[in-house]
Amino acid sequence: MTDLPRPSMRGTIKIGDTEVSLLEIPAGGTPLRKICRTTPTSIEIVFPLDTTIVVRDEEREESAVRADEALVLIGARRYAVFSAQRSVAIAVTVPQLAVDEYVTDTGRSTIIRDSAVLGPVKKFLAGVMETPGELERLSAYFLEKLLWEMTASLLLENRGAGGIAAPAPGLLDRAMAQIAAYRTDQSLTPTVLAQSLSISMRQLQRIFSSIGSTPSREIRRHRAELAVSMLKNPAFRVLNITQVAHHSGFADAADLRRAFEALGYCTPSQLRARGA
Structure with a gap:
């Protein structure tokens, strides 16, 4: 190489x-x-x-x-x-x-x-x-x-x-592996994911529909899980919510809050307070 x-x-x-x-x-x-x-x-x-x-x-x-x-x-x-x-x-x-x-x-x-x-x-x-x-x-x-x-x-x-x-x-495993590896990259979108797998958006959507989900939801879920772990970890209390959002792959704190709401989580501030 x-x-x-x-x-x-x-x-x-x-x-x-x-x-x-x-x-x-x-x-x-x-x-x-x-x-x-x-x-x-x-x-x-x-x-x-x-x-x-x-x-x-x-x-x-x-x-x-x-x-x-x-x-x-x-x-x-x-x-x-x-x-x-x-x-x-x-x-x-x-x-x-x-x-x-x-x-x-x-x-x-x-x-x-x-x-x-x-x-x-x-x-x-x-x-x-x-x-x-x-x-x-x-x-x-x-x-x-x-x-x-x-x-x-x-x-x-x-x-x-x-x-x-x-x-x-399988394609689903490959897609999940790509999401796990690049979830902190804000440029990761369903379109980018489809291109990296050399498949069409329709194929990508069909793959995730087989597990009752969508590419956008899985990307959001992986990023949210990372944000949750950071908000619960005392080592990251030096970071404010916006910084946690950026390090988790979200555009800003509002984007992080919307993701938490869509997934049925409490707010980032509430989660951090519970872990204090």
């Missing part, structure tokens, strides 16, 4: 309970050994950036992973990476509890391929490795949550990571 930036920072960035590591793999089959430090149980996703790599897990099972794929390791404590030529990969380690609802099996690995989310995630991770110095606490919190959402989106779209025997993710 030649359009991916090549990160200049080396080593590991720790963000809360999550780690993002740059793996510089030597040529000639010399192994690079990686220890997963997140506890108690972690999910590790390895993203090759420029060429095929081979990953050997604790059971000595090997997986060849191309540059347009990623490898998910569930519950791994360590692994080794090989390559015929010098190459670079990025590894993301997240606590399994953060994405547990998307995982129904442990102690196994799976390759993610043909994913609409994979390309944007790789580009984002390459940018994360360029992050200078220490992140301030609020920025680190948002970044970790975003990494968790991206991991969940990959697991949801791929399905194989959860031990579900499905030949390919």
